[in-house]
Amino acid sequence: MPELPEVECIAQGLRCGTHDSPPLLGKRIARVSLRWPGHIAQPSPSTFRRRIRGQTILDVRRRGKYLVFPLDEYTMLIHLGMSGDLSVAPSDSAPGRFEHTVIFFEDQWELRFSDARKFGRVFLVRDPQSVLGKLGPEPLSKSFTAKELASRLAGRRRALKPLLMDQRFIAGVGNIYADEGLFRAGLHPLRRTDSLQEEEIRSLWKGMRAALRAGIRHSGASIDWVYRGGGFQNRFRVYQRTGEPCFKCKTAIQRIVVAQRGTHFCPQCQREDGK
DNA sequence: CACGAGACCTGTTCGC
DNA sequence: TGCGAACAGGTCTCGT
Numbered sequence: 001m002p003e004l005p006e007v008e009c010i011a012q013g014l015r016c017g018t019h020d021s022p023p024l025l026g027k028r029i030a031r032v033s034l035r036w037p038g039h040i041a042q043p044s045p046s047t048f049r050r051r052i053r054g055q056t057i058l059d060v061r062r063r064g065k066y067l068v069f070p071l072d073e074y075t076m077l078i079h080l081g082m083s084g085d086l087s088v089a090p091s092d093s094a095p096g097r098f099e100h101t102v103i104f105f106e107d108q109w110e111l112r113f114s115d116a117r118k119f120g121r122v123f124l125v126r127d128p129q130s131v132l133g134k135l136g137p138e139p140l141s142k143s144f145t146a147k148e149l150a151s152r153l154a155g156r157r158r159a160l161k162p163l164l165m166d167q168r169f170i171a172g173v174g175n176i177y178a179d180e181g182l183f184r185a186g187l188h189p190l191r192r193t194d195s196l197q198e199e200e201i202r203s204l205w206k207g208m209r210a211a212l213r214a215g216i217r218h219s220g221a222s223i224d225w226v227y228r229g230g231g232f233q234n235r236f237r238v239y240q241r242t243g244e245p246c247f248k249c250k251t252a253i254q255r256i257v258v259a260q261r262g263t264h265f266c267p268q269c270q271r272e273d274g275k
Numbered sequence: 276c277a278c279g280a281g282a283c284c285t286g287t288t289c290g291c
Numbered sequence: 292t293g294c295g296a297a298c299a300g301g302t303c304t305c306g307t
Contacts, residue, residue, distance in 0.1 A: 002300060038284095065301080082301050083285080098285090118284050119301055158277065167302080174300055223300070224287070260279075262298075 002080040004139070004172030005215030006227055007062050010086055014067070014111075015060040021088035024057045024069075027105040036100035039113065041121040042131075048124050052076070052103070064135045064171030068128060075128040081119025085227050087112050135171040140212055146205040153193050153201060160196075161189035162259040164208065173208065176221055176239050179264045181208035183238045188272040189256075189263050195274065238264040 002010070017023040029052055037045040055071035062068065067086070069076040078086070083098075091108045101113040101122060113120065123131050136152075137144045152170075156163065163169050164178045173181070182189050185207030187200060196204070215221060220230035223240075237247055241264060242255040251268040 006300075079301080081284095082299070084300095116285055117299085117301095121302095162278080165301090176300060221300075227300080260281095261301095 002065055002084060002227065003174035003177050003215070004062075004065060004212055005177070005232065006220035006230065007065050007067060007080065007172070008216050009220045009230070010080075011060050011062040011067055014086065014088065018088075022109065024060055024088065024111065026056060026058075027107065027109065028056045029053060029071075030104045030106045032104065033102040034100075035102075036118060038118060039101045039115070039120060039122050040124075042123045042125060048122070052124055063128075063132050063138070064167055065174070066132060068132075070128075074124050074126060077123040077125070077128060077131050078113065079121045079123075081115060081117065081121065083117040084113065084115040084120035087114065134168050136167060136169045137171065139170050139172060139208055146202045149205045150198070150201045153196065157192055157194040159189065159258065160187060160191045160193055160204075161261075161263060163193055165259070165261075170208075172212070175261050175263075176236070177208070177211050177215060179239045180214075180237060181211040183207070183265060183270060184210050186269055188270045188274075189258050189265055190272055191274065197274075200274070238266060240264065 014024045031053060032049055034040060034045050034049065040048045043051070051074060055074060058070045058072070060067065060069055065079060067078040080086070088109055088111055091104065091110055096112065096114050098114045098116040099112040100115055100118070103111040113122070125131060137148065161178050161182060164173050164181070165175065179189070185203040187204055214235065215232045218230060218232040218235060220227065221232040222228055222230040223233050238253050241253045243252050245251070246253055246266040246269060249266065249268045251266055253264055254267050256263050
């Protein structure tokens with residue numbers, strides 16, 4: 001489930017608390033349960049277990065699709081993969097079926113990392129840049145202007161969608177928001193980046209940012225049984241709307257495969273030749 | 276440098 | 292009802 005908007009909403013919930021869980025700030029870690037040690041990317045599970053004990057959570061942030069937890073001596077990073085989700089629950093509540101990694105706090109609350117497909121990963125490092133260093137800019141940051149996008153596109157000649165999903169190019173965009181942003185921009189997912197006009201780059205910038213902001217505004221997208229609480233799935237304009245009428249022109253939304261990912265677009269509003 | 280295929284995982288849904 | 296295929300929010304590595 002987790003692309004930039006979903007991770008952002010999860011981070012906010014952990015930082016500020018929700019109706020049924022307290023903020024994590026200031027909580028001290030008592031111990032961890034690693035039911036599936038493969039979750040721990042770095043260091044080894046045994047070292048992770050030893051080093052994290054006694055650390056206090058000082059903040060909860062997001063960078064790209066990573067959740068970032070600054071601790072006293074280390075930084076813990078969590079990538080939710082395809083099916084990951086985090087929740088804060090009291091220690092006496094029933095554990096979920098896929099909660100492979102659990103961090104217990106001294107006050108009887110715990111942070112539970114649920115991950116059915118086991119693509120998620122946890123890092124505990126001294127320098128967060130060792131994990132985050134290769135990420136591209138934050139698309140919603142003030143410094144990410146249309147000009148900045150244009151200069152990063154310069155000299156590139158790739159299909160648009162795979163480039164948008166390349167985390168080194170822009171951080172946080174995944175399959176849903178790539179499709180939704182391209183629709184808003186009126187650009188075909190296979191459009192070559194070296195054929196974009198200045199005006200189209202501006203549309204791309206606006207469209208991607210609008211899609212991401214809409215996702216955050218609606219608390220992210222909840223599909224299937226995975227992430228709960230979001231409402232953006234009800235506002236998809238193309239994603240998983242194969243065969244349904246385009247909201248702009250009524251043409252049937254088409255599904256193709258791009259870079260091995262299901263890709264949805266309106267063949268009328270997003271023409272490959274640029275119209 | 277760009278791109279496709281395969282790997283890593285498991286669950287749900289759909290067609291026959 | 293059962294069974295295999297297709298599909299799912301991501302990313303890494305390898306070969307061309």
